[in-house]
Amino acid sequence: MDAIVKFELTKEFLERFSEALQARNDAFIRSSLEGVNPADISSILEEFSAEECKYIFELLPVEIDSEILNELNEDVLEDFLVHFSSKEIAQYVELMDSDDAADVLYQMPPKQREEVIGFLENEDRAQNILDLLQYEEDVAGGLMAKELVKANENWTVKECIDEIRMQAENVEKIYSVYVVDDHEKLLGKVDLKKIILSNDSVRVADIFDDDLVSVETYLEGVEVANLMQKYDFDAVPVVNARHKLVGRITIDDIVDVITETADEERQLMTGVSSDVEEDDTVWAISRARLPWLIIGMAGGVLGAQFMGLFREDIILIPAVAFFIPLITATGGNVGIQSSSIVVQTLASSNIFIDTMGKRLLKVFLVAIVNGVILSLMVFGLIIFINKDQALAMTVSLALLSVVLLASFMGTVTPLVLNRLGVNPALASGPFITTTNDLLGLAVYFSVAHVLYNL
Amino acid sequence: MDAIVKFELTKEFLERFSEALQARNDAFIRSSLEGVNPADISSILEEFSAEECKYIFELLPVEIDSEILNELNEDVLEDFLVHFSSKEIAQYVELMDSDDAADVLYQMPPKQREEVIGFLENEDRAQNILDLLQYEEDVAGGLMAKELVKANENWTVKECIDEIRMQAENVEKIYSVYVVDDHEKLLGKVDLKKIILSNDSVRVADIFDDDLVSVETYLEGVEVANLMQKYDFDAVPVVNARHKLVGRITIDDIVDVITETADEERQLMTGVSSDVEEDDTVWAISRARLPWLIIGMAGGVLGAQFMGLFREDIILIPAVAFFIPLITATGGNVGIQSSSIVVQTLASSNIFIDTMGKRLLKVFLVAIVNGVILSLMVFGLIIFINKDQALAMTVSLALLSVVLLASFMGTVTPLVLNRLGVNPALASGPFITTTNDLLGLAVYFSVAHVLYNL
Numbered sequence: 001m002d003a004i005v006k007f008e009l010t011k012e013f014l015e016r017f018s019e020a021l022q023a024r025n026d027a028f029i030r031s032s033l034e035g036v037n038p039a040d041i042s043s044i045l046e047e048f049s050a051e052e053c054k055y056i057f058e059l060l061p062v063e064i065d066s067e068i069l070n071e072l073n074e075d076v077l078e079d080f081l082v083h084f085s086s087k088e089i090a091q092y093v094e095l096m097d098s099d100d101a102a103d104v105l106y107q108m109p110p111k112q113r114e115e116v117i118g119f120l121e122n123e124d125r126a127q128n129i130l131d132l133l134q135y136e137e138d139v140a141g142g143l144m145a146k147e148l149v150k151a152n153e154n155w156t157v158k159e160c161i162d163e164i165r166m167q168a169e170n171v172e173k174i175y176s177v178y179v180v181d182d183h184e185k186l187l188g189k190v191d192l193k194k195i196i197l198s199n200d201s202v203r204v205a206d207i208f209d210d211d212l213v214s215v216e217t218y219l220e221g222v223e224v225a226n227l228m229q230k231y232d233f234d235a236v237p238v239v240n241a242r243h244k245l246v247g248r249i250t251i252d253d254i255v256d257v258i259t260e261t262a263d264e265e266r267q268l269m270t271g272v273s274s275d276v277e278e279d280d281t282v283w284a285i286s287r288a289r290l291p292w293l294i295i296g297m298a299g300g301v302l303g304a305q306f307m308g309l310f311r312e313d314i315i316l317i318p319a320v321a322f323f324i325p326l327i328t329a330t331g332g333n334v335g336i337q338s339s340s341i342v343v344q345t346l347a348s349s350n351i352f353i354d355t356m357g358k359r360l361l362k363v364f365l366v367a368i369v370n371g372v373i374l375s376l377m378v379f380g381l382i383i384f385i386n387k388d389q390a391l392a393m394t395v396s397l398a399l400l401s402v403v404l405l406a407s408f409m410g411t412v413t414p415l416v417l418n419r420l421g422v423n424p425a426l427a428s429g430p431f432i433t434t435t436n437d438l439l440g441l442a443v444y445f446s447v448a449h450v451l452y453n454l
Numbered sequence: 455m456d457a458i459v460k461f462e463l464t465k466e467f468l469e470r471f472s473e474a475l476q477a478r479n480d481a482f483i484r485s486s487l488e489g490v491n492p493a494d495i496s497s498i499l500e501e502f503s504a505e506e507c508k509y510i511f512e513l514l515p516v517e518i519d520s521e522i523l524n525e526l527n528e529d530v531l532e533d534f535l536v537h538f539s540s541k542e543i544a545q546y547v548e549l550m551d552s553d554d555a556a557d558v559l560y561q562m563p564p565k566q567r568e569e570v571i572g573f574l575e576n577e578d579r580a581q582n583i584l585d586l587l588q589y590e591e592d593v594a595g596g597l598m599a600k601e602l603v604k605a606n607e608n609w610t611v612k613e614c615i616d617e618i619r620m621q622a623e624n625v626e627k628i629y630s631v632y633v634v635d636d637h638e639k640l641l642g643k644v645d646l647k648k649i650i651l652s653n654d655s656v657r658v659a660d661i662f663d664d665d666l667v668s669v670e671t672y673l674e675g676v677e678v679a680n681l682m683q684k685y686d687f688d689a690v691p692v693v694n695a696r697h698k699l700v701g702r703i704t705i706d707d708i709v710d711v712i713t714e715t716a717d718e719e720r721q722l723m724t725g726v727s728s729d730v731e732e733d734d735t736v737w738a739i740s741r742a743r744l745p746w747l748i749i750g751m752a753g754g755v756l757g758a759q760f761m762g763l764f765r766e767d768i769i770l771i772p773a774v775a776f777f778i779p780l781i782t783a784t785g786g787n788v789g790i791q792s793s794s795i796v797v798q799t800l801a802s803s804n805i806f807i808d809t810m811g812k813r814l815l816k817v818f819l820v821a822i823v824n825g826v827i828l829s830l831m832v833f834g835l836i837i838f839i840n841k842d843q844a845l846a847m848t849v850s851l852a853l854l855s856v857v858l859l860a861s862f863m864g865t866v867t868p869l870v871l872n873r874l875g876v877n878p879a880l881a882s883g884p885f886i887t888t889t890n891d892l893l894g895l896a897v898y899f900s901v902a903h904v905l906y907n908l
Binding site: 039168211230231232252254256259265266283286289290294303314325330337344370373374428 | 489491493615618619622627628629646647649650651665682683684685686688705706708709710712713716717719720723724725726736737739740743744746747748750751753754755757758759761762765768769772773775776777778779780781782783784786787788790791794795798816819820823824827828831832835836839840853882884887888891895
């Protein structure tokens with residue numbers, strides 16, 4: 001039973017640890033972190049300053065440090081690396097898988113990157129990392145690791161096992177052995193399970209599975225994620241344009257891609273401009289949130305000036321002003337709903353997406369249905385409560401127009417952004433929401449002005 | 455090269471396929487689906503009616519059908535199962551992993567569920583599925599599969615391999631062999647890699663890794679996901695309260711949990727009340743979107759009645775009306791930002807969350823900083839553009855109050871919802887947004903009324 005211990009990170013532990021750190025009680029620090037999973041140590045380190053972390057780092061074995069670096073949050077990592085010399089970083093990078101090493105190097109200025117690579121003792125490793133750094137961080141080439149186990153189709157199972165033995169130290173997780181021909185072209189794979197169950201003398205060519213999906217280096221990370229999720233893959237081989245096996249992407253990296261994509265979308269939708277969590281400083285949280293608020297505020301002031309043009313209408317029929325929030329809120333709601341449906345469809349890369357004309361027609365029909373239902377309800381409510389037919393007419397007609405307009409904007413904006421290579425989730429964010437508000441007001445006051453002056 | 459073929463689902467293929475289906479061209483249907491991955495076939499089936507799907511099902515081998523059922527989207531699956539008899543379903547369920555079988559059975563009424571289980575020929579399988587159905591769908595017990603390979607600590611590697619051979623058919627993906635004692639208590643695991651590299655006569659007790667994290671059956675799916683993501687696990691063993699090994703959760707199921715959680719959050723935030731995609735019918739999309747729009751509309755009408763109380767103020771100073779959108783938009787933005795930061799923090803289950811008092815103090819400080827900055831900017835802008843000091847005072851004071859109020863509401867609402875066991879992301883959704891709008895208006899008009907009547 002006590003063989004299976006899960007480290008529990010409590011507030012009490014953190015306080016004791018913090019005291020020990022102040023007192024430079026090295027023995028306590030070392031013993032309390034011994035055997036703790038590096039992922040847990042990285043959670044602890046994120047609570048301390050970079051200098052304190054460096055102190056802790058120096059007390060721990062270099063292998064553990066190297067694993068901790070992998071686990072650190074990107075922002076923390078970036079602050080952290082500044083405190084180390086290129087030579088020190090090289091010592092940790094030396095022990096990492098190539099993809100993790102590349103992730104660390106991506107956080108450094110290009111000049112320091114090269115310095116670090118220059119300090120690496122293992123030439124192959126340096127070359128592997130250089131290969132990976134050629135790719136963008138978020139395409140298959142940037143996500144893959146160079147470490148994998150491959151076998152020539154002419155080998156026997158025995159030779160495969162020898163290769164696994166040789167690679168065992170470099171390749172942490174082996175799901176399959178990839179099978180290549182004499183020109184390194186990918187032919188298929190053999191699962192570990194099959195290797196265990198096969199006789200040593202069997203030829204790889206006779207047992208390998210050629211029904212294998214591979215991805216090319218330039219494929220977007222999100223698409224790799226969709227693919228691996230759809231087919232329930234643990235790992236997917238990466239090939240270059242000439243179908244040569246160049247790397248392998250494992251599911252744990254893809255899980256990170258999925259989570260980051262969802263976080264990024266949430267940030268765009270809520271207008272919080274960088275990765276903040278509740279335990280960041282007051283100023284960091286304020287700063288991350290201000291840009292959207294300022295855009296919204298500027299939009300509001302602009303809207304006020306616009307409404308100033310209709311001052312006389314408002315004095316004459318103040319009830320028109322009462323329905324301003326109804327109009328802007330509905331426009332906002334319809335816009336966000338429309339854009340989020342488009343964003344979701346784009347993300348799931350459904351190949352059955354209708355052509356643009358058909359799509360816009362459908363958006364228009366949904367908008368008509370919802371707009372008519374809402375307008376009729378509002379019309380009835382205003383007649384019933386305010387007993388003012390002209391007002392009911394104005395508000396419901398404006399509402400219908402705003403629903404149509406916001407649906408159109410909410411659908412077209414993410415599609416245009418996507419075409420421009422910008423994340424379409426931005427369409428649910430501050431800038432577009434503010435624009436929608438202004439358009440909604442323009443429609444409302446124009447309708448009111450025309451109807452009341454008939 | 456041509457050994458590695460990825461099936462491409464084109465519009466042209468779909469049209470040809472659809473024609474073949476109309477013409478009952480069985481030979482074409484069979485040959486065009488031969489060798490196609492069941493995940494791809496399920497994408498095709500989702501384009502056809504349940505009756506047509508049933509027709510296709512009957513043309514395919516039962517093993518393929520069973521895999522397709524696993525891959526179908528839950529909503530489609532539910533409609534689909536209605537067209538099959540319990541006996542037919544049992545035939546497919548017979549071939550599934552226990553967790554997939556349970557997922558299918560969850561979509562049926564309890565009575566039919568029991569019928570299906572009654573038809574199963576394999577007693578063990580029936581028992582496994584019954585075991586799983588005891589658990590909620592979204593806790594570790596409901597996510598796990600009963601199929602796994604386990605070895606007694608006293609076995610040799612040879613005996614392990616024999617067990618793998620026996621289980622090879624039942625357990626699709628073997629990452630590790632779990633090691634148990636004579637009472638089935640979980641002790642640790644041996645990776646497949648280690649088994650391959652070890653001599654047949656070595657005892658399991660000498661090579662197994664006891665540094666193993668397990669989860670208990672009642673742990674929430676989201677927490678299992680956090681754990682597996684944090685430690686980069688491919689699979690995690692599930693134990694009961696007495697630490698007996700009862701199942702295993704694999705990363706592919708967890709990827710689904712992560713995606714579903716993100717989708718659910720997005721739906722709550724955008725007020726789209728059920729799973730809709732762009733290719734659903736106009737009425738399905740309209741219906742999914744209407745509830746939020748109606749809540750927002752009702753809030754707008756209520757707000758209008760409230761503002762009616764201040765009719766005289768608006769006639770006297772119409773400029774007050776001009777800034778209504780500024781006030782409601784800022785309140786909405788601040789509220790959504792605050793709640794999304796809380797939701798994100800709750801989801802990452804950061805254990806270093808400050809106590810409630812400290813947390814509210816921080817929220818208050820952030821609100822003060824942002825509120826003061828925004829208010830000063832608005833004050834300056836109104837003085838500069840409108841040259842009206844009383845108006846500038848009213849709007850900026852009301853804005854400050856609204857920012858404080860919306861921050862408070864945005865922070866407290868998700869915490870309260872979470873405490874009540876409701877998804878805290880609901881706090882960014884329609885009901886709360888509408889309430890915030892109304893509160894903002896109340897604050898604004900109260901401030902205006904007081905300041906102008908001084």
